[in-house]
Amino acid sequence: EPRRIALINQKGGVGKTTTTVNLGAALAASGLRVLMIDLDPQAHLTLSLGIDPDDLDLSVYELLTETGVSAGEVVRMVEGSPNLGVLPAVTNLAGVESELSEMVATGLAQTILRNKTNDLVRQFDYVLLDCPPSLGLLTINGLTAAQEIIVPMQAHFLALQGMGKLFETINMIRQGINPSLTVAGVVLCMHEANTILASDVVADVEGFFESARGTALPWANAEVYPPPIRRNIKLAEAPSFGQSVLTYAPDSNGAKDYARLARSVAKAAV
Amino acid sequence: EPRRIALINQKGGVGKTTTTVNLGAALAASGLRVLMIDLDPQAHLTLSLGIDPDDLDLSVYELLTETGVSAGEVVRMVEGSPNLGVLPAVTNLAGVESELSEMVATGLAQTILRNKTNDLVRQFDYVLLDCPPSLGLLTINGLTAAQEIIVPMQAHFLALQGMGKLFETINMIRQGINPSLTVAGVVLCMHEANTILASDVVADVEGFFESARGTALPWANAEVYPPPIRRNIKLAEAPSFGQSVLTYAPDSNGAKDYARLARSVAKAAV
Numbered sequence: 100e101p102r103r104i105a106l107i108n109q110k111g112g113v114g115k116t117t118t119t120v121n122l123g124a125a126l127a128a129s130g131l132r133v134l135m136i137d138l139d140p141q142a143h144l145t146l147s148l149g150i151d152p153d154d155l156d157l158s159v160y161e162l163l164t165e166t167g168v169s170a171g172e173v174v175r176m177v178e179g180s181p182n183l184g185v186l187p188a189v190t191n192l193a194g195v196e197s198e199l200s201e202m203v204a205t206g207l208a209q210t211i212l213r214n215k216t217n218d219l220v221r222q223f224d225y226v227l228l229d230c231p232p233s234l235g236l237l238t239i240n241g242l243t244a245a246q247e248i249i250v251p252m253q254a255h256f257l258a259l260q261g262m263g264k265l266f267e268t269i270n271m272i273r274q275g276i277n278p279s280l281t282v283a284g285v286v287l288c289m290h291e292a293n294t295i296l297a298s299d300v301v302a303d304v305e306g307f308f309e310s311a312r313g314t315a316l317p318w319a320n321a322e323v324y325p326p327p328i329r330r331n332i333k334l335a336e337a338p339s340f341g342q343s344v345l346t347y348a349p350d351s352n353g354a355k356d357y358a359r360l361a362r363s364v365a366k367a368a369v
Numbered sequence: 370e371p372r373r374i375a376l377i378n379q380k381g382g383v384g385k386t387t388t389t390v391n392l393g394a395a396l397a398a399s400g401l402r403v404l405m406i407d408l409d410p411q412a413h414l415t416l417s418l419g420i421d422p423d424d425l426d427l428s429v430y431e432l433l434t435e436t437g438v439s440a441g442e443v444v445r446m447v448e449g450s451p452n453l454g455v456l457p458a459v460t461n462l463a464g465v466e467s468e469l470s471e472m473v474a475t476g477l478a479q480t481i482l483r484n485k486t487n488d489l490v491r492q493f494d495y496v497l498l499d500c501p502p503s504l505g506l507l508t509i510n511g512l513t514a515a516q517e518i519i520v521p522m523q524a525h526f527l528a529l530q531g532m533g534k535l536f537e538t539i540n541m542i543r544q545g546i547n548p549s550l551t552v553a554g555v556v557l558c559m560h561e562a563n564t565i566l567a568s569d570v571v572a573d574v575e576g577f578f579e580s581a582r583g584t585a586l587p588w589a590n591a592e593v594y595p596p597p598i599r600r601n602i603k604l605a606e607a608p609s610f611g612q613s614v615l616t617y618a619p620d621s622n623g624a625k626d627y628a629r630l631a632r633s634v635a636k637a638a639v
């Protein structure tokens with residue numbers, strides 16, 4: 100049974116895709132088999148792995164909208180990384196919400212991804228789902244196909260504002276379609292460690308998790324994963340070469356931080 | 370007749386709100402009357418001005434959905450800034466897309482904001498519309514209520530990927546609902562000036578604009594505005610105090626960069 104983790108934050112540009120690629124690559128480098136799923140019509144995860152969405156005949160879009168398509172037909176191994184597979188996205192994913200709208204009431208539209216990937220995921224140790232910056236149907240599919248959530252975030256004031264709404268949605272999903280959903284933790288991205296703002300925001304988040312300990316809330320056992328991921332230009336450059344930072348710049352702070360993060364995440368396995 | 374400028378980029382977290390607040394404050398500081406309009410259900414512009422969206426009886430939401438509500442009733446002056454007004458947002462704005470769906474075919478849903486603000490905007494020299502990270506109905510209202518577009522962006526690889534789609538939408542709007550729409554330019558946000566990545570991306574954007582010179586394309590006269598806005602923690606802290614960086618940290622690089630940007634933008638007035 101693999102660990103299935105959705106990378107979620109409805110705020111844009113906080114590091115969801117960067118964390119999916121590099122946490123995934125770091126886990127794979129340690130010998131684990133990792134499947135990454137791109138649920139974003141922007142297809143940034145797909146692009147970051149050197150795949151051109153315009154060249155794809157089979158993607159998450161066909162998987163969600165065509166009953167005959169199986170996950171085994173869609174999955175691709177990442178070049179040069181034996182333990183790393185991906186279900187890639189295409190821009191047509193943007194249309195999925197309207198196409199599946201009639202299946203929402205029955206709960207079918209929300210669980211297609213889970214149902215379609217149940218077999219494939221057994222070939223992996225970790226499944227990482229990269230979600231778009233919204234709480235719409237694609238993210239909901241991510242939330243129902245996962246058992247755990249990691250929230251990448253920037254330790255900024257406006258980031259805290261969105262957390263309330265995000266956690267409200269997670270709580271609703273847990274009471275509704277996915278009772279096994281928990282929040283594993285937060286990854287601090289693009290972190291500026293020696294600023295008052297960052298330490299204030301981190302203290303807020305840690306306090307929020309502390310006050311949930313011993314309750315039945317989905318984040319009762321959540322943590323702020325060490326280490327924070329420092330700002331590092333190599334992390335922004337790697338996607339333009341279609342590589343993770345681990346292969347693009349193995350000695351960089353970006354590679355080191357994500358390698359350490361992978362150990363924290365793996366250690367926290369329930 | 371005021372200059373009406375929409376701050377647009379469907380990629381999240383690139384600096385749209387930060388640019389709206391601080392460009393607006395800098396223009397106002399130079400004596401111009403500036404109206405800012407928050408079109409984002411996240412209400413980050415509203416929060417950044419020290420306004421609590423949960424306390425609002427009248428907002429852009431009521432303006433768009435209730436025929437009897439006028440912009441004059443919704444507008445608020447920003448505390449301590451005589452030339453600065455705002456039409457604030459609330460989280461209910463997220464529901465506007467479904468509420469107005471029946472009016473989309475006639476083009477009415479897309480132009481409500483323009484029609485409702487035509488009178489009020491004459492009291493201002495500049496109108497800045499802060500749009501959400503999407504190309505949905507709220508952004509479309511921003512694009513039809515504006516005559517010019519400024520695209521805040523980060524000089525990163527994935528940022529370029531989204532530009533194509535964004536400009537395609539702008540071109541469609543210009544051929545459809547708003548023939549007077551032009552792209553005034555790009556603001557480089559969170560800029561890391563001495564990196565190869567940044568200079569490559571900036572060169573790409575400048576080349577894209579160059580090749581449009583003398584054509585009828587909406588970006589035929591677009592420029593990359595000087596100066597790039599450097600990363601500066603003061604810009605991230607100011608919202609938590611409900612102030613622009615110009616009042617919060619007037620000697621910071623953030624304040625200086627946005628003051629210079631305001632001069633570039635004002636000079637480029639058609």
Ligand SMILES: Nc1ncnc2c1ncn2[C@@H]1O[C@H](COP(=O)(O)OP(=O)(O)OP(=O)(O)O)[C@@H](O)[C@H]1O
Pocket residue numbers: 110111112113114115116117118139141143230231232288289290328329330331332333334335336338380381523525526527528
């Ligand atoms: N630690 C870092 N240092 C430098 N750049 C980073 C870092 N983390 C992410 N970036 C860059 O910041 C930008 C936003 O990151 P990313 O695309 O991962 O965020 P996201 O949350 O997935 O965005 P979206 O909401 O659009 O899906 C990208 O250009 C990425 O390369």
Ligand SMILES: Nc1ncnc2c1ncn2[C@@H]1O[C@H](COP(=O)(O)OP(=O)(O)OP(=O)(O)O)[C@@H](O)[C@H]1O
Pocket residue numbers: 110111253255256257258380381382383384385386387388409411413500501502558559560598599600601602603604605606608
């Ligand atoms: N030059 C800068 N230096 C430091 N921090 C910045 C800078 N510009 C923006 N930020 C911070 O980066 C984050 C994202 O910026 P902002 O909210 O303005 O982007 P946005 O494009 O409006 O996002 P959204 O797509 O969610 O509306 C915010 O926390 C903001 O305070």
Ligand SMILES: [Mg+2]
Pocket residue numbers: 115116117139143144229230231
């Ligand atoms: Mg992403």
Ligand SMILES: [Mg+2]
Pocket residue numbers: 385386387409413414499500501
């Ligand atoms: Mg914003």
